[in-house]
Structure formats: structure tokens, C-alpha cells
Amino acid sequence: QSVLSQPPSASGTPGQRVTISCSGSSSNIGSHYVYWYQQLPGTAPTLLIYKNNQRPSGVPDRFSGSKSGTSASLAISGLRSEDEADYYCAAWDDSQYWVFGGGTQLTVL
């Protein structure tokens, strides 16, 4: 059971906008930055969003992050087939450890 809660699956058609939610508590998301990672099958995760809504260089602006209270969201606009992957949220917890969401498998229909 993961500390951060994500829907296990999400889907959309090419060109559509999809959002993935991440719910936590006051000790993690409510107090600290949220991070998002993309994991393609058989590969290591890659950083998608850091400090709630910042994109590393090279990440398309189709990806955006937001945070409100103890929840966060990842939005993907202009959905493409190559976006089909697993997505994970993460945050530092006041108990001095990193917590991850259980992951959301995104399917592009």
C-alpha cells in the first residue's frame, strides 16, 4: 500500500488532455514539493516534473504539474502514442523519507 494515492489507470485518445491525480497528507504533499516520473516499459523512471510544476530541460510543455493542499495533478495535453507509460508521483515526508504513489498506467487508445 503506497503512501501517496494514484488511480491505477488512465486513458485518452491522441490529441486529448488527460490528468492524473496524486493524493497525500499534510506530512508529505501538504508540506513539500511534488515530483512526477515517467517510466516506459522495461526502463528506469525519468524525471518529468519537479518542485510541483517545473519541467526539466527536454520535457515537452505538453506536460504540466500542479498542487493544491494535499493533492497534486499531472496534466498531459495533446496526448501522443509515445506518452503511453506508467506515471509516479513522489514527495518528501516529514518522517524523513521519500514516499511514492502506486503509479498510474496511461493507455493511449
Add this chain to the structure above:
Amino acid sequence: QVQLQQWGAGLLKPSETLSLTCAVYGGSLSGYYWSWVRQPPGKGLEWIGEINDSGSTNYNPSLKSRVTISVDTSKSQFSLKLSSVTAADTAAYYCARLDPATGINFDYWGQGILVTVSS
């Protein structure tokens, strides 16, 4: 370009100690935290712990009693030891970098090693 390369035994018997090492190329250990994350087959990510170049560590409370993370700055490497493994420890293990100065965390990852625990 920073690269993390990891190695270690991929098959263990129950009660043995898992031992993995991650080498950092193209960058310094100094100023960063270096972390281990694992992923059981078909499941999500679980943070194991982290260390900085001074040897300061943080561990996941659920694994703390069995985990030791160490650093060798002379070799630009850090290592993970997990004792008394069981089948539940079967997972892909990744090393990763955290940058406390910029808050850009888990920006570089190792290639991952699948560790299987089986009698």
C-alpha cells in the same frame, strides 16, 4: 553528462544479504544525495534510503533495520546492503541522484538490476 552504473548479485537465497554498488561518472558525489529505489515486478516504486558524500543517511522506516547505505568518495561509488532477504525483496533495484540545492530530485537513474530471492 552524469551516468550512474550499478552492479551486484542478481540471485540470492532467503536469509542472504543483498549487496549492490552504484558508480557515478561525469559528475561529483559532493553536494548531492544518492539514493536507492526498488520496484517489485509489476508493482510501484519504493524508496529504500539515501546518503550524501559526508555519509549522512536517511532510510525508509519499513526497511531501516535491514538496510545499510555507504559511500566511497575515492571511487565515486555508493553501495546498498539489505540483510536477511526474503522473496518479498525480489525487485528491480535502482540508484538515483538527488540535488538538495536545486530541488531537482531523482534526475539521474542507474539502469536497474533485477534481484531475485529464491531458494
